[in-house]
Amino acid sequence: MDLGLDVEERDGYAVLSVRGEVDVYTAPRFRERLIELVSEGKHRIIVDLEGVDFLDSTGLGVLVGGLKRLRSHDGDLLLVCTQSRILKVFEITGLTKVFSIHDSVDAAVGGGSGGAPGQ
Amino acid sequence: MDLGLDVEERDGYAVLSVRGEVDVYTAPRFRERLIELVSEGKHRIIVDLEGVDFLDSTGLGVLVGGLKRLRSHDGDLLLVCTQSRILKVFEITGLTKVFSIHDSVDAAVGGGSGGAPGQ
Amino acid sequence: MTVPGEPAEVIELEIPARAEFVALARLVVSALASSDSNLADERIDDLKLAVSEACTNAIEAHDAAGSEERVLVRCKAGEDALEVCVEDRGHGFDPGQLPNHPPVTDPDRLKFERGLGIPLIRALVDEVEFSPTDHGTSVRLVMRHPGNGTAAS
Amino acid sequence: MTVPGEPAEVIELEIPARAEFVALARLVVSALASSDSNLADERIDDLKLAVSEACTNAIEAHDAAGSEERVLVRCKAGEDALEVCVEDRGHGFDPGQLPNHPPVTDPDRLKFERGLGIPLIRALVDEVEFSPTDHGTSVRLVMRHPGNGTAAS
Ligand SMILES: Nc1ncnc2c1ncn2[C@@H]1O[C@H](COP(=O)(O)OP(=O)(O)O)[C@@H](O)[C@H]1O
Ligand SMILES: Nc1ncnc2c1ncn2[C@@H]1O[C@H](COP(=O)(O)OP(=O)(O)O)[C@@H](O)[C@H]1O
Numbered sequence: 001m002d003l004g005l006d007v008e009e010r011d012g013y014a015v016l017s018v019r020g021e022v023d024v025y026t027a028p029r030f031r032e033r034l035i036e037l038v039s040e041g042k043h044r045i046i047v048d049l050e051g052v053d054f055l056d057s058t059g060l061g062v063l064v065g066g067l068k069r070l071r072s073h074d075g076d077l078l079l080v081c082t083q084s085r086i087l088k089v090f091e092i093t094g095l096t097k098v099f100s101i102h103d104s105v106d107a108a109v110g111g112g113s114g115g116a117p118g119q
Numbered sequence: 120m121d122l123g124l125d126v127e128e129r130d131g132y133a134v135l136s137v138r139g140e141v142d143v144y145t146a147p148r149f150r151e152r153l154i155e156l157v158s159e160g161k162h163r164i165i166v167d168l169e170g171v172d173f174l175d176s177t178g179l180g181v182l183v184g185g186l187k188r189l190r191s192h193d194g195d196l197l198l199v200c201t202q203s204r205i206l207k208v209f210e211i212t213g214l215t216k217v218f219s220i221h222d223s224v225d226a227a228v229g230g231g232s233g234g235a236p237g238q
Numbered sequence: 239m240t241v242p243g244e245p246a247e248v249i250e251l252e253i254p255a256r257a258e259f260v261a262l263a264r265l266v267v268s269a270l271a272s273s274d275s276n277l278a279d280e281r282i283d284d285l286k287l288a289v290s291e292a293c294t295n296a297i298e299a300h301d302a303a304g305s306e307e308r309v310l311v312r313c314k315a316g317e318d319a320l321e322v323c324v325e326d327r328g329h330g331f332d333p334g335q336l337p338n339h340p341p342v343t344d345p346d347r348l349k350f351e352r353g354l355g356i357p358l359i360r361a362l363v364d365e366v367e368f369s370p371t372d373h374g375t376s377v378r379l380v381m382r383h384p385g386n387g388t389a390a391s
Numbered sequence: 392m393t394v395p396g397e398p399a400e401v402i403e404l405e406i407p408a409r410a411e412f413v414a415l416a417r418l419v420v421s422a423l424a425s426s427d428s429n430l431a432d433e434r435i436d437d438l439k440l441a442v443s444e445a446c447t448n449a450i451e452a453h454d455a456a457g458s459e460e461r462v463l464v465r466c467k468a469g470e471d472a473l474e475v476c477v478e479d480r481g482h483g484f485d486p487g488q489l490p491n492h493p494p495v496t497d498p499d500r501l502k503f504e505r506g507l508g509i510p511l512i513r514a515l516v517d518e519v520e521f522s523p524t525d526h527g528t529s530v531r532l533v534m535r536h537p538g539n540g541t542a543a544s
Contacts, residue, residue, distance in 0.1 A: 023264075024294040025257035054264070056290050057354035065351045085283045092361045093354050142417075143447040144410035173417070175443050176507035184504045204436045211514045212507050248461070249415065252403040258426070262402065265422055269415055308401070 004051065005033045011109045013078075014042040019051035022059035030059065034066040043075025046108045055086050060093060067099065076100075078108040123170065124152045130228045132197075133161040138170035141178035149178065153185040162194025165227045174205050179212060186218065195219075197227040246316035252308045253293075255300035255326070260293045263311045267322055270313050274320050276383035284362040285322065285381045291355040292324040292377040299328020299374065307373075319364070319382040327374040399469035405461045406446075408453035408479070413446045416464045420475055423466050427473050429536035437515040438473065438534045444508040445477040445530040452481020452527065460526075472517070472535040480527040 003026040004019030014037050022030055037045055047063065049055065067077045079101045081087055090096045102108035122145040123138030133156050141149055156164055166182065168174065186196045198220045200206055209215045221227035251266050253259035267289045271282040289311070296309045307327040314321040339353060359366055365380035404419050406412035420442045424435040442464070449462045460480040467474040492506060512519055518533035 021261060023257075023260055023290060024297065025260060054286075054290075056287055056294065057352075057358055058294060060354050061351035068351075085280070089287070089358065092358055140414060142410075142413055142443060143450065144413060173439070173443075175440055175447065176505075176511055177447060179507050180504035187504075204433070208440070208511065211511055247407050247409075248405075249407070249412070250403070250405040251419070252401075254400050254402070256400075259402070262419065262422055265418060266404070266415065269418055273411070 003029055005030065007033075007037065010046070010105060013044045013046045013109055015046045015048055015105055017048040017051060021054040022052060022062070023054065023056050024058045027058040027062050031062045031065065034062065035069070038066075038069055038073065038075075043070055043073045045070060045075070046078045046080060046102075046105055048105055049079060049081040049086055050083065052081075052083070052086055055089055057089075057093075060089065060095060063099065064095070078102060080105055080108055122148055124149065126152075126156065129165070129224060132163045132165045132228055134165045134167055134224055136167040136170060140173040141171060141181070142173065142175050143177045146177040146181050150181045150184065153181065154188070157185075157188055157192065157194075162189055162192045164189060164194070165197045165199060165221075165224055167224055168198060168200040168205055169202065171200075171202070171205055174208055176208075176212075179208065179214060182218065183214070197221060199224055199227055246314040246321075249313045249315070251311040251313075253311070255297045255305065255307065255309050257294075257297060259309075260290055260297065263293045263309075263324075264290050266311065267313060270315060271320055271381070274315060274383075277320060277381060281381055285320065285379065288359045288362040288366075288379050289322050289324065291359050292322075292379060295355055295377070296324050296326035296328060296375070299326050299331070303327070303329040303374075305374075317383075319380050321381075322379045323376055324379070325371065325374070325376045330370050330375050331368075333368040399467040399474075402466045402468070404464040404466075406464070408450045408458065408460065408462050410447075410450060412462075413443055413450065416446045416462075416477075417443050419464065420466060423468060424473055424534070427468060427536075430473060430534060434534055438475065438532065441512045441515040441519075441532050442475050442477065444512050445475075445532060448508055448530070449477050449479035449481060449528070452479050452484070456480070456482040456527075458527075470536075472533050474534075475532045476529055477532070478524065478527070478529045483523050483528050484521075486521040 002020055003022065004017070006017045008015045016033065016037065018030060020026065045066070063077070063079070070077045079099050081101055082103050090099065090101065102111060121139055122141065123136070125136045127134045135152065135156065137149060139145065153164070164185070182196070189196045198218050200220055201222050209218065209220065221230060249270060251263060253262055264286050268282055268286045271277050271285055293309060293311065300307065300309065305327050310325040312323040312325065333356060336356060337353065359379065363379045364382045367378040369376045369378070402423060404416060406415055417439050421435055421439045424430050424438055446462060446464065453460065453462065458480050463478040465476045465478070486509060489509060490506065512532065516532045517535045520531040522529045522531070
């Protein structure tokens with residue numbers, strides 16, 4: 001099972017696009033990639049979940065861990081997600097209130113943390 | 120599991136387009152549709168296999184049965200198939216020599232039985 | 239998949255307790271659920287996620303217990319519901335004793351990268367039952383057909 | 392899926408002996424085969440078809456024997472090969488006694504709508520073994536990794 005993890009620069013943000021299924025098997029690679037970015041000094045990260053077919057609590061854990069790590073560097077982690085079945089996982093766990101979730105990378109870049117639906 | 124079975128008229132042929140997986144579960148519907156066509160007086164039939172994802176020996180059996188039935192009515196059954204993994208099943212069983220297999224419905228209509236690769 | 243009045247169909251999948259096989263459990267359950275015309279796509283996704291969480295926990299329990307045995311995923315396609323049991327041979331646990339997370343408004347919320355699996359399972363399926371077995375834990379997940387009390391518990 | 396030197400991973404699927412479940416066996420085998428980087432797509436298709444034929448025969452044998460028991464599909468993902476056993480509880484048979492078809496050039500060839508499954512299986516996989524068991528038949532299909540004698544038998 002392949003997990004796609006592509007990084008692009010966009011207006012001072014590192015955009016990490018995730019493709020495929022994020023579960024207990026693939027999450028470690030996702031976590032490592034995030035940690036790598038932070039240690040390269042990328043403290044403003046957008047995680048684009050539009051290509052994700054499946055995300056479970058292990059994936060949520062990676063994102064929560066990433067946000068914590070970035071905040072400790074005064075950075076930020078924004079999400080891009082419009083798929084209802086992925087959003088649902090954030091809603092059930094209350095994490096829509098913790099993350100700033102945007103409709104597109106453009107909206108995330110433009111809006112920063114202020115665009116969080118839950119805020 | 121759905122099996123698509125659409126019929127269209129083309130230059131005196133009834134074209135039966137099959138979509139999906141033809142196996143022991145779906146083959147009975149395929150067989151019934153063919154028999155129905157024959158009993159409606161359609162004795163020149165093209166079976167278009169381009170939309171088939173999977174075909175096993177049960178599917179081959181339906182086609183052999185159809186050809187036999189049509190020949191007994193002085194009719195014909197032509198196949199359209201270009202997918203190598205489906206053609207392979209005909210090759211292994213020697214049925215490329217029994218069926219007239221064409222690259223498209225147009226080629227089948229134009230060529231009749233004479234276009235059989237194995238002849 | 240099921241004929242009214244017929245007994246439930248049982249399909250079993252047994253996988254090594256390793257992370258890479260959770261995807262296979264999801265695949266089997268979603269294929270079965272898709273052939274159950276009584277379950278809408280959204281509910282199939284919910285069941286798939288719940289099964290994935292249960293299998294992940296089972297595998298982590300095997301890991302922690304050093305167990306080399308396999309995890310069993312038993313699906314029952316019945317007249318009223320689709321039921322999936324995930325049986326492990328791990329160390330067992332008491333689901334009543336799990337810690338509660340701080341509310342999402344609390345800054346400490348970010349300390350919790352884990353512990354979201356069982357709350358998700360509870361929210362997603364119509365019924366969930368954690369039972370200790372002789373060797374580990376059995377988690378029973380039930381997705382009822384509409385008209386059989388489908389309100390999420 | 393496999394680490395050199397590690398024992399083979401065993402994955403089991405048990406299905407009711409009914410035609411609609413053959414697709415599930417194909418799904419599981421092709422998912423496993425796809426995660427085996429040693430098998431090319433074409434060989435995965437070949438194995439999938441062979442497994443489908445073996446399951447079809449198993450289910451027909453259960454039907455004929457009036458057996459309500461289930462069919463077991465056991466996959467072993469090993470270092471050198473992917474192996475699939477299909478075990479039924481049907482009436483058994485002697486694969487050496489199957490009739491030969493007339494050559495395709497014979498007009499009588501059209502009388503044979505059946506009997507293509509076992510010839511297909513033999514042509515598609517590297518190794519096939521039909522063994523009588525106490526309760527029915529076990530069909531073992533082996534797809535070897537390149538460098539382990541992949542020439543079709
Ligand atoms: N099948 C199981 N066997 C043993 N312990 C389990 C099992 N399922 C859950 N647990 C325990 O419950 C805890 C909470 O599970 P869960 O909510 O899924 O979150 P997480 O797995 O992220 O910790 C686990 O950490 C584990 O200690
Ligand atoms: N698992 C099995 N148990 C009992 N009989 C079998 C089994 N597999 C095959 N056979 C017998 O061998 C015959 C030939 O099988 P096959 O070549 O697959 O063609 P078909 O299934 O179309 O008849 C079957 O008709 C059946 O009598």
